[in-house]
Amino acid sequence: MSKACTVTLLVFAIEAGVLLGGCAKPAAVGPADEPSPASSSIPPAKVPTPLVPPPGQASDAASPARTPVPPSFRALGTEPFWSATYARGKVIWSTPEQPDGVTVPVSRADADGQATVTGKLDGRIFELQVRQEPCLDGMSDAVYPLSVVRRIGDDTEAGCAR
Numbered sequence: 001m002s003k004a005c006t007v008t009l010l011v012f013a014i015e016a017g018v019l020l021g022g023c024a025k026p027a028a029v030g031p032a033d034e035p036s037p038a039s040s041s042i043p044p045a046k047v048p049t050p051l052v053p054p055p056g057q058a059s060d061a062a063s064p065a066r067t068p069v070p071p072s073f074r075a076l077g078t079e080p081f082w083s084a085t086y087a088r089g090k091v092i093w094s095t096p097e098q099p100d101g102v103t104v105p106v107s108r109a110d111a112d113g114q115a116t117v118t119g120k121l122d123g124r125i126f127e128l129q130v131r132q133e134p135c136l137d138g139m140s141d142a143v144y145p146l147s148v149v150r151r152i153g154d155d156t157e158a159g160c161a162r
Contacts, residue, residue, distance in 0.1 A: 084150065
């Protein structure tokens, strides 16, 4: 299983556990069990995750006729923050360290409802795999129509796009 799939499954399992944990009856908390103020004020990290339909419910991914990825899109990821704006054979790659962005010439291949954009960034392979799959940006809880896997060399991150 790829690193991106493992991360997505792990995040989904954690989020499901958090959601289901809210359904449980709270346990009695004594003074020794109370969290310290410093540790309770730090919110858990959130990662963009594809939305997965409940078991037994059909997903768009199972449909044989998949909707193509639009001709241009803007992808983003959190923790670490990044964005990639694709249009007409180039990606503008931005990070907090490079807010104005770097232009990366790329090629695009579309197949089976997925677009793969490939180029070179600082001598390393740069790739965006984009597909029509709803994606939840865990930072803002916004739902995007596209899911993204971003690779730079061996580094892989998940993100969302529109």
